[in-house]
Amino acid sequence: MPGQAVDRDGPLYRFDDRERMIPVDPQRLAARLAKAEPVDFAGFRQTGIEAMLLGRYDQALDLLDQALELVDTEERRITVWINLGDVYRYQGDAATAETLYRRAVEHARVAAPDVLSFAVQHLGKALAEQDQLTEAHELLREALDLRTAEGDSELIESTRVALERLTALPIPLPPKVAALLGAAPTWSDEHEGKSGGVAFVNETYWVKRGPKAVAEHERLNWLRDRGIRLPEIAVFDGDVLVLADAGASSLAARADAGQGATSVGAILGALLRRLHSIPIAECPFDGRLDVVLAQARRQVIEGLVDQDDFDADNDLSPEDVLARLLAERPDHEDLVVAHGDFTSPNVLEGAILLDVGALGVADRYRDLALAVRDLRDHFDADEVTAFFAAYGLTEPDHGRLEYYRLLDELF
Structure with a gap:
């Protein structure tokens, strides 16, 4: 790919048996990265790639996001999307990587044919890792055809190797x-x-x-x-x-919110009250606004926000949503141990809590806002009332409910 990581002592990486880049000399690369002071697109992109090679994925994403903000051509934009896809793929987030690679292929077909073979090959290798071998083979064959037409022997050979290793690429289970x-x-x-x-x-x-x-x-x-x-x-x-499998359906599956001994709103309110009562001093996970707004910014910069999934009354762009969140940020946070995605699909009958991957210390309204939206959208106003009664909040702050509902649009 244009802009491969090299220095005066030669290549900084090689490909392993899974067709992933690994550093030739990690110590030399680490020393080089420590001295780097990027100031332009090429510098941020190069150091981002180098951080990725060392497994410093958060640093790599930060640097590549800065490169993405400095792009001045569609070709450069596509190459950074490919680099970002590599970072997500290497750290195990196959779904996000595939999203970025597919976008790169789509745009390259229309606006940047010079980098199409790179986009197609990266998507092919990513799908091969996920055992989607039919489409992977089609994409790698396309990459080979493109590179054969271009006549670059080194690139042709890299694609041939990828095709030969195709059946060995699916990632085995531990x-x-x-x-x-x-x-x-x-x-x-x-x-x-x-x-x-x-x-x-x-x-x-x-x-x-x-x-x-x-x-x-x-x-x-x-x-x-x-x-x-x-x-x-x-x-x-x-x-x-x-x-x-817990052998229980989620609260969202109820045909009637009041079905059963206790209503959905009451179950959610009681469970959330219990979760929020855990002392925050015991919690090592951080979900405060500094952290979450930085994550939201990354989502926007990398184009990972699904605007089609916005609430019906939200006609803002992701960029406008982020700008509004920054401008209207609350001056304090009422901190609790928050779930981060507290809705009826994430609670099973018997008050079993699911999907706790976003749990951390955060404003209680991060959970309250999503629970209220879920109950209004899928049940009725009586369930919202039951929820707040069980939670123990008589006068909710509607401004905070709206702020954290808007924040969730970017995730």
Whole structure:
């Protein structure tokens, strides 16, 4: 790819058996990165790639985001999207990587044919890692055809190698996970809610993979002895989390909010009150606005916000949403241990709490806002009343409810 990481002593990286870049000399690369003072597009992009090679993924994303803000051509924009896709792929976030690679391919087909072969090859290798071999083969063949027409022997050879290694690229399950699931597990994405990043396996387990799975595992272990009912961890190995099926449906699946002994709003309110009563001094996870607004900025810069999923009354662009959040930021935060995505789909019957990967110390209204929106959208105003009664809040701050509802649009 244009702008490969090299210095006067030669290449800074090579490709491993999985067709991923690894540093030739990590110490030399680390010393080079420590001295770097990027000031322009090329500098930020180069140091971003170098940080990625060393496994410093957060630093790499920060640097590449700064490069993205300095792009002056569509070709440069596409190359940074590819670099960002690499960072997410290397740290295990296959879904985000695929989003960025597909966008790069789409734009390159229209506006930057000179970098199309790079975009197509990166997407092909990413899909091969996820065992989507048919499409991966088609993309790598396209990359080979493009490079053959261009006549660059080095690039042609790299694509040939990728094609030869195609069947060896799917990422295997870690040993403990493979042993639990068996030699021929059955995978299904057809489940209640069909939320991304989780698969139902052998009709017994829920499997997640990547940095979000690692974050959830850490938080599940921390929450385990703090009075909150949680799904059982069947096994965790590498970056793969396997949860045992709890045998219960979510509160969102109720045909009637009042069905059962206690209403949905009352269950949510009581559970959230219990969660928010945990002392924040005990919580090692940070979800304060400094952290979350930085994450939101990254989402906007990298084009990862799904504007089609905005609330019906929100006609702002992601950039406008971010600007409004920064301008209207509350002057203080009422801190609790917050879930981060507290809605009825994330609570099972029996008040079992799911999807705790975003849990951390944050303003209580981050949870209150999402719960209220969920109850209004899927149930009725009576359930909102029941929720606040069970939570113990008689006069909610509607400005804060609106602020944190808007914040969630960027995630």
